Amino acid sequence: MRHNDRADESDKRTLRREVLRVRSGLTADDVRVSAAALARWALALPELAHARTVAAYVSVGSEPGTLALLDALRARGVRVLLPALLPDNDLDWAAYAGEGSLAPVRHGGRMTLLEPTGERLGPDAVTEADAVLLPGLAVDARGMRLGRGGGSYDRVLARLDRAGARPALVVLLYGSEVVGHIPEEPHDRPVHAVVTPSGVRRFGRPGDGTADETP
Template structure:
């Protein structure tokens, strides 16, 4: 299945999940992540402010911040690359491009991601064997993941059924190391994608 069709199929499946089930799944993902030592010890966490039918990150971002982590959230630049700014509570966000909430703090630049100890990214699906994530097609997070150090945990948040055997990969695709689902956190990417 090609990426366009796969995106459409997953988007339709997400839209069919009842709101209360999406909320419960997001709580399970949040609690599972917060239980991991490598999450608890991360001083600087790059995350994102979820929108629509994505697994919700609002509670996760707030919990990380309340537990003392510095949380940076993306700010979409005109070239579709991601700048970063510090989250300092729910009152420090404003709608950005496409209405997605972004921090109003000083922009830290695209390279701010290089100092993160944990990177949490959105995905529509992840390939179990390669760790390749299926995004929305803009390439913003592939550029971001290319800047992340090889030993930094990278985690994509998914609904059940979105961890697939494989994802069509292109040379610019960057894998993640973990997929976080309501049922738990799975290490992915034991096989590198074909170049």
Template sequence: MANRSGLDARALAVGARALRDVVLDLPDVASAQRIAAYVSVGDEPGTGPLIEDLSEQGKEIILPILCPDFDLDWGTYRGPASLASAPRGLLEPTGVPAGVDAITEVDVVLLPGLAVDRHGTRLGKGAGCYDRVLARLAGQVPTYVLLHDGEVLDIPIPREPHDVPVENAVTPSGAHHLHPAK
């Protein structure tokens, strides 16, 4: 797995632009009108350039709002000034939340992770936020976990009963179709 702590600001910025370019070339994203994404923080793969370009293309972007029970509500992105600091160092959209089920009305979901294996098992930060989102979607919407190069693993990640696999991963060097077990 890639060592995120070894990535400096320049490497993160270069990776964010490359990731944006790969995501914008995805047919699912190109045809989408409403996209669920997230605002990256720290050493996560950068989503800033991607969110800005999607917004400039006129796509509606919804971003997560962390609930006290670690579920995710959603709010509409209306530019960088519409984001506010939130608990856990996150940036979240301001305004009236759309509800946890707003995720079921998107055309594509871009989600975070620390790694993913070739069977779609995603390693997150352990709170199960996105497993709840993926369970709500029930495989009805294309999902892409955004990662750094080296974080799509050939070795299996242990899958817990609550883990919901993802179909695709995107790294700065390309898109990866995964093969979730049925």
């Protein structure tokens, strides 16, 4: 590993710790209010308004809340796919059938996730999505996303590339998690938009430097 690579990874670890520290101070009411605002902004996105299939995830703890958004998409008739973590950190997928179709699954000593209980559709099911909602800890001014470091969504994005699939990539965050710069690796792909409780920031095509914000 080169010196710059080590420095970049150290910067990522520091940013992850800081984001998680701030999130840990949020109350359940903070998360609930933010989730409602996130859902309102996300549902207005053209990428979701016209989507037939959306790959998403179930938030846990103090993550930006997704359940209100998942239920609203399902009420629209959208097919919502949710992930199930596999032993190798890859993701399988199943259709969301309401909050009652979720079950807590503990993955070793790491974390407990809410996962769908329905029929597993295989890791390639994500390639059918018109939009993919990505979890994250931060995003920068270019749309580069900082994940938790497990690599699950790196595999998802690589799978989409191999399949020639081009869904809209959207990350859901709190406002303070939109930062100036995140070190990138060759496999990293920018997202197309970030939704926060206060609005939407959309990123231009890679390399053209354009972005816009709502409001």
